[in-house]
Amino acid sequence: MTKLKHTFSLMFVLIVALIFLAIPSSAFAQDGSEQTTPLLGATRTDQALAHLSNFLELETTITIQRIEDNDENIPYVTYSFTPVTYLTSAMGCPAAGVDYETREVPAYRILITVRGYGTYDYRVDAAGRAVILCRGGVPNETSIGLELANGNALGYARVRTGSAPGLVGGLARVDQAMRHVSGYLNLRNTLTLERVTNNDPFIAAVEYSWLPIYYLPPTSNNVCLQPLTENTYNPAALFGYQVTLKVNNREFLYQFNQDGSLLILCINGRPSSTSIFPSDS
Numbered sequence: 001m002t003k004l005k006h007t008f009s010l011m012f013v014l015i016v017a018l019i020f021l022a023i024p025s026s027a028f029a030q031d032g033s034e035q036t037t038p039l040l041g042a043t044r045t046d047q048a049l050a051h052l053s054n055f056l057e058l059e060t061t062i063t064i065q066r067i068e069d070n071d072e073n074i075p076y077v078t079y080s081f082t083p084v085t086y087l088t089s090a091m092g093c094p095a096a097g098v099d100y101e102t103r104e105v106p107a108y109r110i111l112i113t114v115r116g117y118g119t120y121d122y123r124v125d126a127a128g129r130a131v132i133l134c135r136g137g138v139p140n141e142t143s144i145g146l147e148l149a150n151g152n153a154l155g156y157a158r159v160r161t162g163s164a165p166g167l168v169g170g171l172a173r174v175d176q177a178m179r180h181v182s183g184y185l186n187l188r189n190t191l192t193l194e195r196v197t198n199n200d201p202f203i204a205a206v207e208y209s210w211l212p213i214y215y216l217p218p219t220s221n222n223v224c225l226q227p228l229t230e231n232t233y234n235p236a237a238l239f240g241y242q243v244t245l246k247v248n249n250r251e252f253l254y255q256f257n258q259d260g261s262l263l264i265l266c267i268n269g270r271p272s273s274t275s276i277f278p279s280d281s
Helices: 002-022 037-055 064-068 169-184 193-197
Strands: 077-088 102-114 118-125 131-135 146-148 151-153 206-215 238-247 250-257 263-267
Touching (some): 037 064, 037 077, 037 102, 037 118, 037 131, 064 077, 169 193, 169 206, 193 206
Antiparallel strands (some): 077 102, 102 118, 118 131, 146 151, 206 238
């Protein structure tokens, strides 16, 4: 009987060992909790890839999915991401003339190599609000969400060579938000980015900022967690833009998908009834 118990005990130990061997090493953190770093790192990498696509003025935005699918519309790309805890808000890439906070900043260092272009060094904080393209040890001026000596760089946009003139990317969404809020507030004069930039005296006082953002299912990066009754959100991850407008000292938060066909004016955590959803949503 003792021998039989010993046999059963040995079999139990072997089964448990096989189960743990079958679980990928990255599935659990050292404390036994579920490890989400690889997923979050991939998300931040997609943010860096989106920024780099604009920086290089590519016709097609590079994404991890397109890299894995060997999309012929993008150059050959390799990348790596490493979780890093930086000790200052500069994230290891300080701008000249800026005083940075001394604090721990969970982040990712992302290296992207694009055939025919070179290797690019990105620092993206864990929240995805700062995307720093580090060039020669300092942030490139197109970096997102950091203070520079000559002002606040919260967004980037470049008109791609050969494309139609006009606004692209985040600035196009800023203009879209301004036009929408003009109707929402029933302003006498419609706000546009051009009028704001040119300090038009006939429009309301406006401040704005914007940043690219990667919305994760189920809208976990989206502060408007409650969909309208007649609309449901697509469960897929979505690249888009978040725009903040301050009109006559009232703040308005907008959320867009990349092409602007989804426009959410977020009021008290819910989409305003004036929000615009694509017909296939």
